[in-house]
Amino acid sequence: MKDSNYVKIYTGELIIVQRMVAELEKIDIIPVLKDQTDSGLLPIFGTSNSLFKQVYIHKDELEKATDVINTFKSELQE
Incomplete structure (x- = not known):
């Protein structure tokens, strides 16, 4: 999501x-989720990273979300 109004906050x-x-x-923040799957490698390795997601929020909501993040x-980390 380069040059977009969204920022990645977690993977x-x-x-x-x-x-x-x-x-x-x-x-009241609705994040956007992006799947990490690289389907081009699926036939070679036979597995998928579909269990891993990236979380994006709108840049305007970053300050509001900082405490939660x-x-x-x-x-x-505990």
């Missing part, structure tokens, strides 16, 4: 991303 496993999305939605990331 990780689907279950964690779903929790982050729920926390962002509590403060920081709290969430600090919990993951």
Whole structure:
């Protein structure tokens, strides 16, 4: 999403991303999710990274989301 109005705030496993999305939605931020799947490699390796997602939010919402993002990331490091 180069040169867009969105900024990537997290990349990780689907279950964690779903929790982050729920926390962002509590403060009226609707994130955009991008799948990490590289389907061109699927026939070679036989697996997919579809369990990994990238979370983007609009640049205008970044300041509003900062507390949620920081709290969430600090919990993951514990």
